[in-house]
Amino acid sequence: xxxxxxxxxxxxxxxxxxxxxxxxxxxxxxxxxxxxxxxxxxxxxxxxxxxxxxxxxxxxxxxxxxxxxxxxxxxxxxxxxxxxxxxxxxxxxxxxxxxxxxxxxxxxxxxxxxxxxxxxxxxxxxxxxxxxxxxxxxxxx
Amino acid sequence: xxxxxxxxxxxxxxxxxxxxxxxxxxxxxxxxxxxxxxxxxxxxxxxxxxxxxxxxxxxxxxxxxxxxxxxxxxxxxxxxxxxxxxxxxxxxxxxxxxxxxxxxxxxxxxxxxxxxxxxxxxxxxxxxxxxxxxxxxxxxxxxxxxxxxxxxxxxxxxxxxxxxxxxxxxxxxxxxxxxxxxxxxxxxxxxxxxxxxxxxxxxxxxxxxxxxxxxxxxxxxxxxxxxxxxxxxxxxxxxxxxxxxxxxxxxxxxxxxxxxxxxxxxxxxxxxxxxxxxxxxxxxxxxxxxxxxxxxxxxxxxxxxxxxxxxxxxxxxxxxxxxxxxxxxxxxxxxxxxxxxxxxxxxxxxxxxxxxxxxxxxxxxxxxxxxxxxxxxxxxxxxxxxxxxxxxxxxxxxxxxxxxxxxxxxxxxxxxxxxxxxxxxxxxxxxxxxxxxxxxxxxxxxxxxxxxxxxxxxxxxxxxxxxxxxxxxxxxxxxxxxxxxxxxxxxxxxxxxxxxxxxxxxxxxxxxxxxxxxxxxxxxxxxxxxxxxxxxxxxxxxxxxxxxxxxxxxxxxxxxxxxxxxxxxxxxxxxxxxxxxxxxxxxxxxxxxxxxxxxxxxxxxxxxxxxxxxxxxxxxxxxxxxxxxxxxxxxxxxxxxxxxxxxxxxxxxxxxxxx
Numbered sequence: 001x002x003x004x005x006x007x008x009x010x011x012x013x014x015x016x017x018x019x020x021x022x023x024x025x026x027x028x029x030x031x032x033x034x035x036x037x038x039x040x041x042x043x044x045x046x047x048x049x050x051x052x053x054x055x056x057x058x059x060x061x062x063x064x065x066x067x068x069x070x071x072x073x074x075x076x077x078x079x080x081x082x083x084x085x086x087x088x089x090x091x092x093x094x095x096x097x098x099x100x101x102x103x104x105x106x107x108x109x110x111x112x113x114x115x116x117x118x119x120x121x122x123x124x125x126x127x128x129x130x131x132x133x134x135x136x137x138x139x140x141x
Numbered sequence: 142x143x144x145x146x147x148x149x150x151x152x153x154x155x156x157x158x159x160x161x162x163x164x165x166x167x168x169x170x171x172x173x174x175x176x177x178x179x180x181x182x183x184x185x186x187x188x189x190x191x192x193x194x195x196x197x198x199x200x201x202x203x204x205x206x207x208x209x210x211x212x213x214x215x216x217x218x219x220x221x222x223x224x225x226x227x228x229x230x231x232x233x234x235x236x237x238x239x240x241x242x243x244x245x246x247x248x249x250x251x252x253x254x255x256x257x258x259x260x261x262x263x264x265x266x267x268x269x270x271x272x273x274x275x276x277x278x279x280x281x282x283x284x285x286x287x288x289x290x291x292x293x294x295x296x297x298x299x300x301x302x303x304x305x306x307x308x309x310x311x312x313x314x315x316x317x318x319x320x321x322x323x324x325x326x327x328x329x330x331x332x333x334x335x336x337x338x339x340x341x342x343x344x345x346x347x348x349x350x351x352x353x354x355x356x357x358x359x360x361x362x363x364x365x366x367x368x369x370x371x372x373x374x375x376x377x378x379x380x381x382x383x384x385x386x387x388x389x390x391x392x393x394x395x396x397x398x399x400x401x402x403x404x405x406x407x408x409x410x411x412x413x414x415x416x417x418x419x420x421x422x423x424x425x426x427x428x429x430x431x432x433x434x435x436x437x438x439x440x441x442x443x444x445x446x447x448x449x450x451x452x453x454x455x456x457x458x459x460x461x462x463x464x465x466x467x468x469x470x471x472x473x474x475x476x477x478x479x480x481x482x483x484x485x486x487x488x489x490x491x492x493x494x495x496x497x498x499x500x501x502x503x504x505x506x507x508x509x510x511x512x513x514x515x516x517x518x519x520x521x522x523x524x525x526x527x528x529x530x531x532x533x534x535x536x537x538x539x540x541x542x543x544x545x546x547x548x549x550x551x552x553x554x555x556x557x558x559x560x561x562x563x564x565x566x567x568x569x570x571x572x573x574x575x576x577x578x579x580x581x582x583x584x585x586x587x588x589x590x591x592x593x594x595x596x597x598x599x600x601x602x603x604x605x606x607x608x609x610x611x612x613x614x615x616x617x618x619x620x621x622x623x624x625x626x627x628x629x630x631x632x633x634x635x636x637x638x639x640x641x642x643x644x645x646x647x648x649x650x651x652x653x654x655x656x657x658x659x660x661x662x663x664x665x666x667x668x669x670x671x672x673x674x675x676x677x678x679x680x681x682x683x684x685x686x687x688x689x690x691x692x693x694x695x696x697x698x699x700x701x702x703x704x705x706x707x708x709x710x711x712x713x714x715x716x717x718x719x720x721x722x723x724x725x726x727x728x729x730x731x732x733x734x735x736x737x738x739x740x741x742x743x744x745x746x747x748x749x750x751x752x753x754x755x756x757x758x759x760x761x762x763x764x765x766x767x768x769x770x771x772x773x774x775x776x777x778x779x780x781x782x783x784x785x786x787x788x789x790x791x792x793x794x795x796x797x798x799x800x
Contacts, residue, residue, distance in 0.1 A: 084471070
């Protein structure tokens, strides 16, 4: 079942603006629509919607999180992380990058949230991590 | 805009065709039956290219098709499954050509919504292909033509406008249509073999730039995660390991034994994993020389010509000590690669692999590590295969030694064994096709045909492709696969040691299980069991390459590398390991049929006599050994159900295919 915008929508277009897949159409002041073929279900539209008008794939309304900095962000447990790059690839906003030092005695590189302002809290990185090394939190380490 | 239709489990269900001549793009839906019968990756590529490339196609002409394909398991959460593959008719061998590579390009193909991107025709001017935000287009590449692969990546990262582009590109070698050119991604990881960089160059296709956000769906995410966590637990188990210098002695001791313990007896699956973890493939630098697996001095020398006093300069620590960060390909928990910073070398460079170190080192009697670091970077940047480059240089040195090439021919280069300055200069000339470099830029077979004067004897190749750094006189399985694979001269398909490491008998009980210890001379006696083992390696590696998996994962053994279970969990299919190996057999038949369609007679694919021990070496680890390859080839074809005289497949599984 695709994500849908219900008639709670007031056509403010903030969802359209944030959608990273460019999947939302609609004129200002009118009911907006999600293209199910383009949507990759990141939930950003629901989190930003002032009317909590968006239903997810399970048919539940996505809860609005009023302040953007309170959206969940990935926190990486380097003890569990195997540096496999899967999370970096999974991020649709290219927020994560591999960080390492020039020190030849410390050879491990780990993903870091380099562009936290781009993060939309989609949790794709956490969902993709095979070893559960990423948890979503409001105040990432 | 490319439409983003609902995707299937593990695969995306479509490919993209790009006509470089007209600029036309066309999507093609791929039915699930194709994936069930051929998987994705090179399996799907073999099926499509066999059908679409006309007979007697000029590999550098418009009718050749070059495709970039991702594996069935790539992006599913399985581990060791980030390889991308490129396939076309090879200009180097005239046969089926494929090459595969790690890095981060493979998931990008699927993230753009495709299992493969296929290019046909020849562009009238240099172009690069870009998919950004679902928009696919050919763009002018005149500004980037002439740049090396690293410069190209840096330039296109800015110019393409993509958020996080993944880029595969050719350097000057591909642009100059050197038949030993490869395709690079991620700052120097190379899909190097088969000369496919020359196919890109001939099509004036400088690069493929991908940035997409499609999700890759799977049937049973929880099961994939369970399997991956179990696999990772084994990877992260790091027992203490002896220092690097011990490896050379281990090789010498094993060489001295008349009997060979199987890899299971030596717990080599675990040992090898640990070696890769600690040093990468450079861990093999000394041990394989001592064992006799590394060809020395253009295959006429032995471990005695390049003993520990020389190889010590190339010991694993020399390379791993320069690593500033371990390099992991996509979905790899092991990280055998490394980004190095070598004092005296500008910037960062990928750690030289074993193949590169031996091809530019022992094969040319060069023990100058600095020169190998520099040449590794130069070749990666130029997009030239370091195995073929090393093999060609060793050939040139022997021609010089024999007086076939003179100082006049070499423009004053003293091409003597171990002369690292001359070797480095020759690499540059080959890349830019200057002077003697132009003669050598197409590999040993083309060079020996031009030079004549009996030089063919010193041109070591299989069907035109320079042999990798694994000696069939040590492991006859390498010699066999050099002869029988649809792309001759490949070292990543099978050998007697690979079969032991794969441990496929654990999953398919009908397969032969080697003894815990056996006499070394028995390796050189052809029998049905060895033919079954070799055919199984070919089949299994087709499944691996159809899945986008890495050979090093497979070498951990099927107990620790649950490929078949991952495939079932990702796709929802309920196929047995035996079923998957049958798919592998069909892919092997399709590749062989591709060659036959192109007018290649499998019997005509030959390995240079010297590499088969004809005549045998008179000293060193492989002294007195020769490989009865003719009988082995016949047995192999028979086991695959092909005509044992001609090597022609008689049918391709259940497929409705007219042979």
